[in-house]
Amino acid sequence: MSHKSAKDFFRPLAVGAPAPLREIPARPSRAIHFFDPSNEKMAAKIPDMVGTVDVLLGNLEDAVKADNKVAAREGLVRIAQATDFGPTQLWTRINSLDSPWVLDDLTTLVPAIGEKLDVIMVPKVQEPADIHYVDRILAQLEAKAGITKPILIHAILETARGVANVEEICGASPRMQGLSLGPADLAADRKMKTTRVGGGHPGYLVREDAPRGEDGLPDLDAKRAIFQQDLWHYTIAKMVDACATHGIYPYYGPFGDIKDTVACEDQFRNAFLLGCVGTWSLHPVQIKIANRVFSPSVEDIAHARRVVAAMGDGTGAVMIDGKMEDDASLKQCLVLVELAEKLAEIDPDLKATYDAIETPEA
Ligand SMILES: CC(C)(COP(=O)(O)OP(=O)(O)OC[C@H]1O[C@@H](n2cnc3c(N)ncnc32)[C@H](O)[C@@H]1OP(=O)(O)O)[C@@H](O)C(=O)NCCC(=O)NCCSC(=O)C[C@](C)(O)C(=O)O
Numbered sequence: 625m626s627h628k629s630a631k632d633f634f635r636p637l638a639v640g641a642p643a644p645l646r647e648i649p650a651r652p653s654r655a656i657h658f659f660d661p662s663n664e665k666m667a668a669k670i671p672d673m674v675g676t677v678d679v680l681l682g683n684l685e686d687a688v689k690a691d692n693k694v695a696a697r698e699g700l701v702r703i704a705q706a707t708d709f710g711p712t713q714l715w716t717r718i719n720s721l722d723s724p725w726v727l728d729d730l731t732t733l734v735p736a737i738g739e740k741l742d743v744i745m746v747p748k749v750q751e752p753a754d755i756h757y758v759d760r761i762l763a764q765l766e767a768k769a770g771i772t773k774p775i776l777i778h779a780i781l782e783t784a785r786g787v788a789n790v791e792e793i794c795g796a797s798p799r800m801q802g803l804s805l806g807p808a809d810l811a812a813d814r815k816m817k818t819t820r821v822g823g824g825h826p827g828y829l830v831r832e833d834a835p836r837g838e839d840g841l842p843d844l845d846a847k848r849a850i851f852q853q854d855l856w857h858y859t860i861a862k863m864v865d866a867c868a869t870h871g872i873y874p875y876y877g878p879f880g881d882i883k884d885t886v887a888c889e890d891q892f893r894n895a896f897l898l899g900c901v902g903t904w905s906l907h908p909v910q911i912k913i914a915n916r917v918f919s920p921s922v923e924d925i926a927h928a929r930r931v932v933a934a935m936g937d938g939t940g941a942v943m944i945d946g947k948m949e950d951d952a953s954l955k956q957c958l959v960l961v962e963l964a965e966k967l968a969e970i971d972p973d974l975k976a977t978y979d980a981i982e983t984p985e986a
């Protein structure tokens with residue numbers, strides 16, 4: 625198998641296309657809010673949502689009826705052309721590469737709104753060749769349309785093969801911005817026996833040991849605690865490692881039980897703690913949850929700043945509240961402090977909250 629040389633990796637794939645980025649900017653993207661541009665009620669709400677959510681995503685793939693595919697594509701063009709997105713990013717999810725719609729999605733969107741589109745989400749990515757295909761065609765379309773900044777690619781992991789190839793997918797192009805989990809298609813492809821869109825399952829659990837009777841046998845009638853487990857832990861952890869290795873960003877994905885805002889928050893927080901930078905919002909109610917969960921808490925920032933102040937040049941070990949802090953815990957604290965600074969730049973309420981935290985002298 626032949627590979628590109630390192631220097632060729634950052635050359636445009638078409639004459640006249642913008643130069644690929646060497647670093648993927650760490651733009652806040654706590655919630656990627658999905659809307660169906662063919663749904664007039666939903667579409668009408670989008671201009672007013674600018675500034676309330678980090679990413680607005682016009683969805684063209686699943687959840688858009690086959691009869692509405694063209695209307696969704698054209699609706700997205702209209703909304704994008706008519707809206708000033710300010711600090712809010714505009715993304716789209718195109719149809720899958722084996723669908724009859726994807727070519728028209730790309731050849732319509734790039735010339736019409738390519739300058740406004742930050743990221744194109746590609747569903748059902750199986751292998752690096754899928755990314756290479758989109759990479760080349762984007763370069764050709766960008767060159768033809770005179771687009772000045774490269775449109776980035778985000779892959780959804782929603783097949784077993786995609787998960788198996790995750791590292792190669794992340795490294796397939798300098799356009800790769802990140803990955804999201806697609807738990808519904810992934811569950812189907814893996815033949816998991818679930819019927820949900822993300823989240824846990826009451827049957828996937830660990831049960832406390834049974835007390836033993838005098839005969840030494842388990843008491844099966846005893847009440848025992850059960851702990852529901854996270855079906856997505858393995859995949860998220862694998863995504864996080866692949867993304868961190870390649871300098872791109874991992875995201876959770878959809879949580880379909882819209883009314884269960886508590887379980888949604890838990891699932892999002894698990895992903896945040898494991899290293900994800902954001903998640904999807906399918907309904908306006910999920911934006912607030914995502915913004916809260918994917919912004920470091922006041923307690924975390926207060927603690928992190930204390931550690932930064934106590935650690936001086938960043939080496940050695942100190943005790944704070946009975947716990948050892950050293951070079952490595954300092955680095956964790958800096959992850960939180962730097963994230964808070966990035967978010968404060970675009971979120972004035974959050975900036976006020978973080979500014980109000982008393983910070984010890986360095
Ligand atoms: C769940 C649904 C059907 C409930 O829709 P609803 O109308 O029943 O909800 P509602 O609570 O009655 O809505 C209240 C108001 O909010 C509006 N609204 C509602 N949602 C939105 C929205 N997203 N953006 C903007 N506005 C929205 C809605 O139009 C309504 O407006 P109104 O007050 O004027 O009547 C609806 O929210 C929806 O269609 N959301 C998007 C679903 C979607 O994009 N699914 C695809 C992503 S998940 C996926 O593909 C899987 C994956 C990764 O591929 C894999 O795991 O394999």
Ligand SMILES: [Mg+2]
Pocket residue numbers: 686747782806808809
């Ligand atoms: Mg899917």
